[in-house]
Every structure is written in C-alpha cells, then in structure tokens.
Amino acid sequence: MREFELLEPATVQEASRLLTEHGEDARIFAGGTALILGLRQRMLSPTHLVSLAGVDALHGITWDAQLGLRIGALTRHAQIASSPLVRQHCPMLASMAARVANPQVRNQGTLGGNLCYGDPSTDPPGCLLALDARVRIGGLHGERELTIEELLVDYFQTALAPDEVLIDVRIPPMPANTRGVYTRFLRTAAEHRPLASVALVARHEDLLCQTARLAVGASTPIPTRVPRAEAFLENRTMDAQAVRQAAAIVAQDIEPVSDARGDAEYRRHMVQVAAARTMAELFGIDIEQVEGVAA
DSSP states (O other): OOOEEOOOOOOOSHHHHHHHHHHGGGGESSHHHHHHHHHHTTTOSSSEEEOOTTOGGGEEEEEEEETTTEETTTOBBHHHHHHHHHHOOOOHHHHHHHHSSSSHHHHHHHHHHHHHTTOTTSSHHHHHHHHHHEEEEEEEEEEEEEHHHHHEEETTTTTTTTTTTEEEEEOOOOEEETEEEEEESSSSOOOSOSEEEEEEEEEEEEEEEEEEEEEEESSSSSOEEHHHHHHHHHTOOOOOHHHHHHHHHHTTTTOOOOBTTTTTTHHHHHHHHHHHHHHHHHHHGHHHHHHTTOO
C-alpha cells in the first residue's frame, strides 16, 4: 500500500472541490470496507483519500410523514438494522441490513458506499429498488435526485460524476396495507454475498394482491424489476398455484449472469426458488404447498 494524503472536508461542496482538484488521484473514503481491500491488493493507488466522515449532511436517519425515511449516505448497515425508525416504518429494510455480509462489514460499511461501488452481488440495491427509493447527489454544480434504476448503470458502474457525492437515500412512506419481504440465497453458509435475491413490496388485503413492486438482485448485472410478474400479481387472489406461476415468470424474464459462482441457468433456478419463498412469506402461504419450486 503506497502512501497517501488524507483530506477531511466539512461539506459536500468542499469534498466535490477536492475530487475535482485531484482528479484520478483521489478516492472517496466512506466506510472503507471495499476501498481498503483495493489498496491492500494494490488494485488502487490514490495519492489522496477524501474522507467524508466530517460531512454532517451525510449522517443520520430521519422520518417525515410526507417524505418518508431519509438515510444519510454514511449510515452503517448495523445502524439501519437497529434503527427504531427503520424498524417501525420499513421493517423490510431493517431485516435486509441485518443480513448484509458479516458483522465486521455491517458495523463499518455504509449504505452510500455500497451503492456507489456498484457491486451487483450485494443486498441493498435490489431491496431499495423494490422500495422505490431515490438517492440525492451533490457537488459543485448543485444537487440532483436519481432513482435506483438511474443510479446503477451497469456492472460496477454508476451514474455519479467523478466530482459528485451521494448525500442520502430517500424511501417514500408505504401506503396502508403494504408490506415488503426480502429473500436472499447464499451458495454456501460460509459465503456472505448472495447468489440471488428477490425483494417484493405489495399492497394487499389478505390474499388479494392489489399492487406489487418486485426486484431481482445479485444474479443480474444490476438489480432488475420484473414488470410482467408485477402485472400478473396485481389484483390477483394468491394461492400456491399463483405463486408458482409468478415465480416462473420472474425466472423467465431475467437475464442472469454466468461466473465462477454459478452459471446463468443455476442462477435462474435459484431466483425462481427465492421468488416463490418471498411471495409465500408475504402472503402467508405454506411454502410446502408450492410444489416443484421450493426445493
């Protein structure tokens, strides 16, 4: 690891100025869980690290009845998991955050850092996509808001300009009778990165699904909504057969990646399994009744 200078701005604008000034030789330091690995493995050799720890605007979790949850970019996963506000207003997000990676990462890694890294095999992006979250980004030229779909452009690529900083994540309030479930599949118990994940947010009256947002993560280059499955679920009374059909649509409509952790068809199958389990849990259907999918 080569020597570097640590810069500590107090505002988003100052951080943006430092990133502009040092260009390719600068890297943002948030939680550092991914950055430190890159430095140790000499994949990165910046001359300057711009620490965001002193930027007050990037911290904290707040709730507004009209706007919903605001989660500062430097909020750690463990803080999200234990936050009374998140647990009350968005338990799906708290549940997801409690399962991210391992305790070391959860206690050091930040939500903003996770999103900015653009790693497809992590938990937050798909969950946030199903929750209709938006991110606020700032820099020398002002602020802008992006949806999760707009932020995550491709495999390890985001829409952030080199001088921009992710400020916070905004999650709108859930309508009445709406809840969400997040399911992840790990290839082995020792592996902390999901091979497949499914997030579903649905407004429903008992078994009648009125609206649905369904997102697949980890198995695709970027988290992906499945419009045909969402349309199938809307205004449908759910049972085991409907779960099987919807899960099959989810598996058919994605373009999974192939890599050393699993080929495309294996990932497609595990997405189908995860989708079935997610829907069964949300609607209170016995997963054992969902024959042929819940293996």
